[in-house]
Amino acid sequence: MERAQQVLEMKGITKQYFGNTVLNDVSIDLYPGEIHALVGENGAGKSTLMNILFGMPVIHSTGGFSGEILIDGKKVELLSPAEAMQMGIGMVHQEFMLLPGFTITENIKLNRETTRKNALSRLFKSEFLDYLDTPAMRKDARHALDRLDMSIDEWLPVAGLPVGYMQFVEIAREIDKKEVKILVFDEPTAVLTETEADRLLGSLRRLAADGISILFITHRLDEVMAVADRITVLRDGEAVARLNKDEAVVERIAELMVGRRIEKVDLPPRDKEPGDEDLAFTIDNLMVDMPGEMVRGLSLSVRRGEILGIGGLAGHGKLGIANGIMGLYPASGRVSKNGDLIPLNSPEQVLLEGLAFVSEDRRGVGLLLDEPIERNIGVTAMQVQHKFLRPWPRFLSGLRLEDRKELRAYSEEMIRKLDIRCLGPTQPVRSLSGGNQQKVCVAKALALDPEILFVSEPTRGIDVGAKRLVLDLLVRLNREHNVTILMTSSELGELRKICDRVAIVYRGRLAGILPPDASDAEFGLMMAGRVRKEAI
Amino acid sequence: MMPRLKQTVEHIGVPRLIIAGFLAIIFVIAYLTDMSVPQLITDSLVRVGMNGILVLAMVPTISCGVGLNFGLPVGVLSGLVGALISMERGLAGFPGLLAAIVFAVPIAVVVGYLYALLLESVKGQEMMVGTYVGFSTVAVMCIFWLMAPFKNPELIWAIGGKGLRFTLTLGNHFGKVLNNFAVFQLFGVKISGGLLGFFLLFCLLIYLFYRTKLGIAMVAAGANPVFARSAGIDVRQMKAVGVVLSTVLAAVGIIIYAQSYGFLQLYMAPLMMAFPAVAAILIGGASLQKATISNVIIGTILFQTLLTTALPVTSRVIQGDISEVARLIISNGMILYALTRPTGGK
Numbered sequence: 001m002e003r004a005q006q007v008l009e010m011k012g013i014t015k016q017y018f019g020n021t022v023l024n025d026v027s028i029d030l031y032p033g034e035i036h037a038l039v040g041e042n043g044a045g046k047s048t049l050m051n052i053l054f055g056m057p058v059i060h061s062t063g064g065f066s067g068e069i070l071i072d073g074k075k076v077e078l079l080s081p082a083e084a085m086q087m088g089i090g091m092v093h094q095e096f097m098l099l100p101g102f103t104i105t106e107n108i109k110l111n112r113e114t115t116r117k118n119a120l121s122r123l124f125k126s127e128f129l130d131y132l133d134t135p136a137m138r139k140d141a142r143h144a145l146d147r148l149d150m151s152i153d154e155w156l157p158v159a160g161l162p163v164g165y166m167q168f169v170e171i172a173r174e175i176d177k178k179e180v181k182i183l184v185f186d187e188p189t190a191v192l193t194e195t196e197a198d199r200l201l202g203s204l205r206r207l208a209a210d211g212i213s214i215l216f217i218t219h220r221l222d223e224v225m226a227v228a229d230r231i232t233v234l235r236d237g238e239a240v241a242r243l244n245k246d247e248a249v250v251e252r253i254a255e256l257m258v259g260r261r262i263e264k265v266d267l268p269p270r271d272k273e274p275g276d277e278d279l280a281f282t283i284d285n286l287m288v289d290m291p292g293e294m295v296r297g298l299s300l301s302v303r304r305g306e307i308l309g310i311g312g313l314a315g316h317g318k319l320g321i322a323n324g325i326m327g328l329y330p331a332s333g334r335v336s337k338n339g340d341l342i343p344l345n346s347p348e349q350v351l352l353e354g355l356a357f358v359s360e361d362r363r364g365v366g367l368l369l370d371e372p373i374e375r376n377i378g379v380t381a382m383q384v385q386h387k388f389l390r391p392w393p394r395f396l397s398g399l400r401l402e403d404r405k406e407l408r409a410y411s412e413e414m415i416r417k418l419d420i421r422c423l424g425p426t427q428p429v430r431s432l433s434g435g436n437q438q439k440v441c442v443a444k445a446l447a448l449d450p451e452i453l454f455v456s457e458p459t460r461g462i463d464v465g466a467k468r469l470v471l472d473l474l475v476r477l478n479r480e481h482n483v484t485i486l487m488t489s490s491e492l493g494e495l496r497k498i499c500d501r502v503a504i505v506y507r508g509r510l511a512g513i514l515p516p517d518a519s520d521a522e523f524g525l526m527m528a529g530r531v532r533k534e535a536i
Numbered sequence: 537m538m539p540r541l542k543q544t545v546e547h548i549g550v551p552r553l554i555i556a557g558f559l560a561i562i563f564v565i566a567y568l569t570d571m572s573v574p575q576l577i578t579d580s581l582v583r584v585g586m587n588g589i590l591v592l593a594m595v596p597t598i599s600c601g602v603g604l605n606f607g608l609p610v611g612v613l614s615g616l617v618g619a620l621i622s623m624e625r626g627l628a629g630f631p632g633l634l635a636a637i638v639f640a641v642p643i644a645v646v647v648g649y650l651y652a653l654l655l656e657s658v659k660g661q662e663m664m665v666g667t668y669v670g671f672s673t674v675a676v677m678c679i680f681w682l683m684a685p686f687k688n689p690e691l692i693w694a695i696g697g698k699g700l701r702f703t704l705t706l707g708n709h710f711g712k713v714l715n716n717f718a719v720f721q722l723f724g725v726k727i728s729g730g731l732l733g734f735f736l737l738f739c740l741l742i743y744l745f746y747r748t749k750l751g752i753a754m755v756a757a758g759a760n761p762v763f764a765r766s767a768g769i770d771v772r773q774m775k776a777v778g779v780v781l782s783t784v785l786a787a788v789g790i791i792i793y794a795q796s797y798g799f800l801q802l803y804m805a806p807l808m809m810a811f812p813a814v815a816a817i818l819i820g821g822a823s824l825q826k827a828t829i830s831n832v833i834i835g836t837i838l839f840q841t842l843l844t845t846a847l848p849v850t851s852r853v854i855q856g857d858i859s860e861v862a863r864l865i866i867s868n869g870m871i872l873y874a875l876t877r878p879t880g881g882k
Contacts, residue, residue, distance in 0.1 A: 328766055348768030357766065365766055368759045370826065379756050380767040382749055389749060402747040 005073050007032050007213045008053075008089075008182055013067035015048055015059070015237075022048050023065070023237045028215075030182065035204060035214045037224040040234035041257055041314055041490050046217050049234070050184055053215075054091060055084045071182075088181040090174035092188055098166055100159035105134075105141040107158055108173045113137060144172040147210070148203045164196030168203070175207065183207065184215045189223060201227050219257070219314050221250045221528055233257055254313065255524030267498065268479050274303035274500060280484045281452055286333035288317070288324025295320040296508030297333075302452070302486060307478050309499030309516070310488040313527050317508040318488050319360055322454035326350055326357040328365070337452065351384040356450035358441045360457035360488070366441040367429050374411035374425040376440050381447035414443040418473060435466025442473060453477070456488040471498050492523055549821050551870065555838050559845070566849045574724035576845050582715065583840040585731035586796040587812065589738050589789035591836045593782045594817040597662075598827040599746075600778025601758030601771075602655060604817075607666035608810035609674050610651050611786025614644035616677075619791050619800055620700070623709050624688045632710035633795060640787040648783030652776035667810070674807045681802050704800040711798045731796060738788070739829050745781075754778055758825070815839060815867035818874040842866065 008030040015023040023045045030036050040046050051059050052069075055078035059065060069076055071087050078084045098107050114137050115130035141154040150168050152161075158169060167188060174183055185204070189197040204227050208214055218224060224231055231248050233241040233256040241256045281302040288295035295317040302308050312318040324331035327347035335342045343349045359365040368376055381387040382402070388410070390403040411425040418439045422432060429440055438458060445453055455474060459467040475498050477483045489495050495502045496516040504511045506529040514522060545553060566573055590608065597605040618640020627635045651669060658665045682699040686692055690708070693699050705711070717730025745751045757764040757774035764771050790809070794800045817827055820835020846862050 326766065328762075346768075347766055351768050359766065361762075364760075365762045368756060368763055371755075371759060375752070379752060383753055383756075384768050386749070400749065401744065402749075402752060404747075 004032055006030060006070075007072060008215075009070040009073075010049070010053065011068050011070070013049065013052060013065060013069075015045075015052060015065040017062055021237055023052075025067075026234065026237070026239045027067075028232050028239065030213045030215060032181070032213055033208050033211045034229045035208050035216055035227050037216045037218065037228035037231045038234065039217075039219060039221070039224055039231060039253060039257060041219065044234040044257075045237040046234055047186070048237075050091075050186060050215075050217065053078070053084065053089065053184065055080045085177070086179070088179045089184065090177060090180040090182065091184045091186065092167070092170050092174055093186060098158050098169060101157060103155050103157050104145075104152070104161075104169050104172075105138050105154045107169055108141045108144060108154075108176050109137045110173075112177070114140065140176055141172065144176040147175060147206065148172055149199070149206070162196075164192050164199075167192060167196070167200065171200075171203065175212065180212065182213050182215065184217070186217050187219070188216075189218065189220060197223065221253055221313075224248075224253065225250055250528040251521060251524040251530060253524075254528045255520045257313070267475060270305065270479065272305075274306035276301070276303060278304045280304035281337050281486075282335070283321070283325070284334040284336075286321065286324060286331060286335065288320040288329050288331045290317075290320040290323050290329040293317050293320040293323070294508050295324055295331075295505075298505065298508065298510050300503055300510055302484060303500075305478070305482055305484055306500040307474065307485045307487060307498055309495030309502035310486060310505060311490075311492050311495050311502055311523070311527070312505035312511070314490060316505050316527075318505040319456055320508070321505070322357055322456050322486065322488055323359075326355065326454065328359075348384060351380065351448060354449075354451040355454065356445035356448045356452075357454045358438075358445050358456065358458060360460060362434070362437055362441055362461070366444070367437060369430040370428050372426040373415070373420070373422060373429055373432075373440055374407050376429050377411050377414055377443045377447055378407045380444055385448065387447065410447065411443075414446070418443055419469065433466070434462035435469065438462055438466070438470055439473070442470070442477075446477070450483060452484045452486070454486050454488070457490060458487065459489070459491065459494060467494070474498060496523075551819060551873065552821060552834070552838065555819060555842060555866075559838065559842055562842075562845050562849045565853060566845065569849075569852050571848065571852060572724075574726075576848070578726045580837075580841040580844040581725070581727060581732065582796060583844045584836050585714075585728060585735045586793050587789075587816065587840055588735035588832070588836050589785055589792050590809070590813045591789075591816045591820075591832050592735075592738055592742060592829075593785035593789055594813055594822070595742060595827045595829070595832060596754070596778040596781040596785070598817075598822060598824065599758045600754045600775050601761065601825075602666075602775055602778060603663045603824050604810075604814050605666060605779070605782045605786075606663050606810045606814065607651060607655075607670040607673075608782075608786050608813060609670035609806040610647055611644050611783035612790040612806040612809045613673060613677050614647050614783065615640045615787035615790035616794075616800065616802060616806070617643055618787060619794060620684075620686060620691065623691060623704070623706075623800075624686050626688065628709050630710070630713055633713050633791065636710065636791045637788055640791060641784055644784040644787035645780055648780035649776060651783060652779035655779060656772055656775065670810055671807065674804065677806075678803050700802055702801070702803055704802070706795060706798050706800055710795050713795060714792065715796050731792075734792060738785070739833065742785075743829050750777065811871065812839070812867055815870045818870050824874070839867070 006029045011027050013023055013026045014021070026045070026049060028038070038046055052065050057080070060079065069078060076087060078087065099110070114133040115127060116133045118129070118131050121127060121129035138154050145152065145154060148168050148171060152165060158166060174180055188200055192200060201223060204214055204216065216228060225248065229245050231243045231253065232239055233253060235257060279301050283298060283300045286295055286298045292315060298321060310318050310321060320329065323329045325335055325344070327345050327350050331344045335344060337353055342353050363369060378388045382389060388403050388407040389400040392399060392401040408425055414420065415422060415425060420436050420439045422436060429437055432440065458470050458474065462470070471494055474485055474487065478485050487495065487499060499516050501513050502516055503513045504523065504526040506527065511526045511529060514526065563573060566576055593608060593611060594605055597603060619636040621639040622632050622636035625635065654669065655662045655665065684700060686700060691700055691704055693701055714730040714734055715728050717728070718733065719726060719728050746755065753764070753769045754774045754777055756767065757769055757771045761771045764774070816835040816839040817831055818835065819839050820831035822831040843863050
């Protein structure tokens with residue numbers, strides 16, 4: 001459907017970070033008054049695309065990008081956020097960029113104040129000395145708020161406003177800029193309650209009706225369905241689909257976001273396949289307060305010896321499960337292993353119970369980046385299980401020192417077994433590649449001899465070859481060492497590749513459990529919360 | 537050739553190269569102007585042993601994640617109280633020195649723990665708050681020195697019979713006991729085995745501490761608190777251990793310093809005690825996140841040798857004394873340099 005001239009076209013955008021392609025030939029366009037939704041999982045390239053549109057310095061300091069950007073049909077070079085703003089691009093941020101001590105009006109008008117000349121400013125010919133024209137500014141702010149259907153008083157300070165209102169103040173600031181014709185919303189509803197989110201969607205429609213074009217980034221599919229005119233789905237840095245509103249259904253989008261052709265590999269068989277009669281681990285009504293990944297009453301049973309996948313869209317709480325059980329975020333509920341309750345909220349207790357965790361935040365939680373490989377591997381086992389310690393001096397049994405020989409031998413064994421590419425056990429882990437860092441994290445967990453291993457996003461941020469190695473490693477651990485594995489991943493493909501069953505989490509609860517060979521549509525449906533099905 | 541040279545320079549660190557170069561020049565000048573180089577080295581070694589443990593006190597706070605211990609006077613004051621108790625009892629020689637340490641350590645543990653509780657509540661501002669904690673405790677202790685119930689006439693003002701003197705002579709107590717122990721000559725350089733041995737003993741003890749489970753837990757807590765928590769380590773407790781250990785080392789350090797100096801200085805003397813120690817460890821190549829025993833030894837040797845040799849040599853060449861100025865420029869300049877760089881003194 002050919003309409004007026006597009007306000008924005010991004011053509012063939014390709015961007016590499018250090019040889020890693022994060023965007024590959026992505027094109028997207030925007031008509032006047034249109035709401036165009038950009039959906040994709042974390043790491044799909046949404047933010048990078050927006051950073052390019054905004055001319056963020058991080059893009060240019062890492063070698064720029066290829067492809068072109070056209071605004072109103074004219075090719076433009078956006079080298080800084082200031083230039084992007086001049087071209088009429090506004091951005092509503094995920095985190096609020098507001099000054100709490102200032103009033104709503106002052107925030108809306110910050111650095112664009114309406115001013116009046118006075119004697120001094122005339123004398124020095126400097127607008128910095130002008131008076132502020134507060135009544136005019138308040139009028140403008142009022143007008144912007146009215147366009148958003150906000151009845152809130154414009155002279156209130158921002159501090160103390162409900163979160164949802166702050167979001168609206170942020171939007172009001174953008175639409176108050178007269179030149180704005182394109183507004184980018186980066187997951188604006190992430191922190192809003194449902195009613196607030198509904199209001200926000202209402203304002204989006206109103207703004208679009210006013211002729212402002214909107215790029216709406218989100219992974220909440222209901223919202224996409226509610227407001228978007230067109231939808232572009234990004235996956236792994238590629239635009240995998242462009243849909244018109246009338247041809248889009250939630251399941252299809254969910255499927256496109258996560259789906260990936262799976263090469264079915266034949267997993268080695270076991271002597272005895274895990275079954276419901278022998279449970280290793282049960283989770284009952286688990287609540288985890290992990291910001292952005294809240295778990296709200298999840299129950300799940302894990303069979304002994306299986307690899308259980310945990311999937312679901314971002315923000316629905318799949319990452320909260322492992323983090324909550326391991327004591328990294330406040331949790332409540334009943335979690336038991338072999339029938340015995342496991343104390344929550346104490347990392348040490350949980351580790352003593354024979355659980356181990358490979359965190360999704362490898363560099364932040366998983367590693368001591370400036371310490372050598374061997375220390376990274378050994379420190380948790382040493383602290384929790386008193387491994388790698390020996391009495392010293394010999395006659396004083398109470399005093400124990402790190403047993404470097406044993407630790408060195410163990411590390412070298414791990415380096416060989418897991419094929420960690422490094423200069424030796426004393427190399428600091430910071431200088432390893434992502435895949436090898438991940439293997440160090442796995443080695444660290446293995447040093448604990450875990451019965452149950454939680455692995456979160458094991459292949460995030462590592463290259464394709466290393467992904468396979470890490471997955472093979474998990475299968476080997478499961479088959480050879482009989483470790484029960486709970487693997488959380490955003491990549492449905494890899495869950496379906498190695499898991500015995502895949503549990504799907506929706507809004508912090510279990511939506512259902514599917515066999516890995518269920519169809520893409522079934523997974524899509526479940527991730528979108530359209531079915532609730534108990535265990536297979 | 538060039539990249540290798542650059543690598544070597546980076547490895548050693550520019551500040552250390554400059555200071556070592558400057559030291560070399562000083563020794564050459566000393567030799568050319570017929571000064572006794574062995575004597576200069578002897579003096580320098582004494583200064584190294586005298587200050588070493590105070591510098592060592594910086595290591596635990598750095599590795600537990602609190603940063604440089606600008607609140608060093610807290611520990612120094614505990615050491616002074618311990619020394620005073622030993623002197624009040626009239627103890628002398630080695631028993632006096634040991635008693636001073638034995639009295640000082642429990643005080644330092646208690647005070648250090650309170651200091652750690654305070655630092656816990658100002659996370660991220662530890663170094664600045666520590667500076668002012670040091671300053672204010674020195675001031676509070678000035679009142680204590682005046683009111684303290686010490687009776688030994690050697691310690692208190694001759695007139696009035698109350699309040700401790702500014703400077704106390706240690707000659708009759710434990711002055712120079714370590715300095716004069718196991719002294720030997722090597723190429724004309726007099727080396728005090730007692731003093732240097734004591735310093736190296738403490739270095740060894742701290743090195744061993746870092747190989748215990750507790751020491752490793754502390755390093756992990758400092759390097760990455762989230763990692764430490766996920767490994768079941770109590771990060772708050774580890775920080776407290778680091779601060780207490782640093783305070784104890786400061787207490788022992790000042791006793792060794794005083795015995796070597798021959799005097800115990802009260803009132804405002806401990807006020808600036810932290811700065812030379814901070815400067816020395818930074819010159820040794822420590823950063824705000826990481827410090828090793830070798831940083832302590834190298835830093836103390838470079839910094840103290842510079843201070844000891846600069847005065848006599850420069851006054852020989854140019855009339856007048858610039859060593860105090862040089863000391864201030866080097867120590868404060870080094871602190872400024874390290875604090876403004878993300879990698880610290882490296």
